[in-house]
Amino acid sequence: MSIVIENVGKTFIDPKKNEVTALENINFSINEEEFVVLVGPSGCGKSTLLNIVGGLLSPTSGSVYFEGITEKNPNLGIVFQEIALFPWRTVFQNVIYGLEEKGLPKKKQIEIGNYYIDMVGLSDFKDAYPKQLSGGMKQRAGIARALAVEPDLLLMDEPFSALDAQTRTLMQEELLTIWNRTKLNTLYVTHNIQEAVYLADRVIVLSRHPGKIKRIISIDLPKTGRNDEEYREKSSRYADEIWQLIRHDAEEALKE
Numbered sequence: 001m002s003i004v005i006e007n008v009g010k011t012f013i014d015p016k017k018n019e020v021t022a023l024e025n026i027n028f029s030i031n032e033e034e035f036v037v038l039v040g041p042s043g044c045g046k047s048t049l050l051n052i053v054g055g056l057l058s059p060t061s062g063s064v065y066f067e068g069i070t071e072k073n074p075n076l077g078i079v080f081q082e083i084a085l086f087p088w089r090t091v092f093q094n095v096i097y098g099l100e101e102k103g104l105p106k107k108k109q110i111e112i113g114n115y116y117i118d119m120v121g122l123s124d125f126k127d128a129y130p131k132q133l134s135g136g137m138k139q140r141a142g143i144a145r146a147l148a149v150e151p152d153l154l155l156m157d158e159p160f161s162a163l164d165a166q167t168r169t170l171m172q173e174e175l176l177t178i179w180n181r182t183k184l185n186t187l188y189v190t191h192n193i194q195e196a197v198y199l200a201d202r203v204i205v206l207s208r209h210p211g212k213i214k215r216i217i218s219i220d221l222p223k224t225g226r227n228d229e230e231y232r233e234k235s236s237r238y239a240d241e242i243w244q245l246i247r248h249d250a251e252e253a254l255k256e
């Protein structure tokens with residue numbers, strides 16, 4: 001199965017009634033078992049593009065379609081920066097929310113809920129309420145909830161950017177471990193270049209005003225066993241390459 005983004009463009013009307021072209025002529029696909037990361041400076045249209053792929057926003061031109069699935073509506077798992085867990089539900093009840101909505105038998109809900117809660121390491125907190133969780137735990141619960149629907153596509157928009165740096169690093173490691181187990185088609189938005197290189201099979205670098213694809217970079221790094229010099233050298237070379245592509249636009253974004 002793959003997700004095809006074809007000639008997508010998006011124009012907004014700003015409060016002064018001017019047209020703002022947020023995206024122009026975006027073409028790429030997310031292939032089977034592929035982790036694609038969108039990077040670019042502030043305002044280049046990353047979130048807009050993710051929202052269009054997720055069907056939360058309609059494009060002004062072009063289309064997004066899922067190739068090779070039979071159901072009419074694809075299953076999507078979505079994780080945002082601020083995880084909106086239901087405060088009145090426990091971790092477990094939050095995780096199985098989508099399964100209840102789908103009308104799955106109770107026994108199946110429990111089985112799947114426990115499986116993903118275990119996968120994100122929250123078994124000891126499954127009866128806790130969101131207010132009892134740290135920021136990292138909340139994100140893990142949100143990830144488990146997104147995984148529980150066994151999505152055709154996982155969409156993640158800056159899921160770790162509200163976390164402190166150390167928690168963020170640990171969460172990146174955990175996400176990679178989870179991804180190695182699930183191999184879900186994933187579209188991930190970040191402005192953090194190191195994070196993009198760490199997680200991606202392919203990085204899509206966007207430029208701004210209008211948001212266009214500047215370059216697509218395949219990241220040829222192993223997804224496991226990375227503690228060697230070669231990995232560190234290669235990943236910092238990719239990070240440099242991406243930073244050189246973004247730098248000018250990032251400086252321009254600062255002036256606004």
Ligand SMILES: Nc1ncnc2c1ncn2[C@@H]1O[C@H](COP(=O)(O)OP(=O)(O)OP(=O)(O)O)[C@@H](O)[C@H]1O
Nearest residue numbers: 012013014020022041042043044045046047048049
């Ligand atoms: N609802 C809207 N109305 C008008 N303009 C909008 C709207 N949403 C986004 N834009 C504009 O579209 C452009 C892209 O915005 P978007 O939020 O997708 O960028 P981004 O790359 O995700 O930015 P950031 O990294 O800062 O979150 C920006 O110029 C933004 O001001």
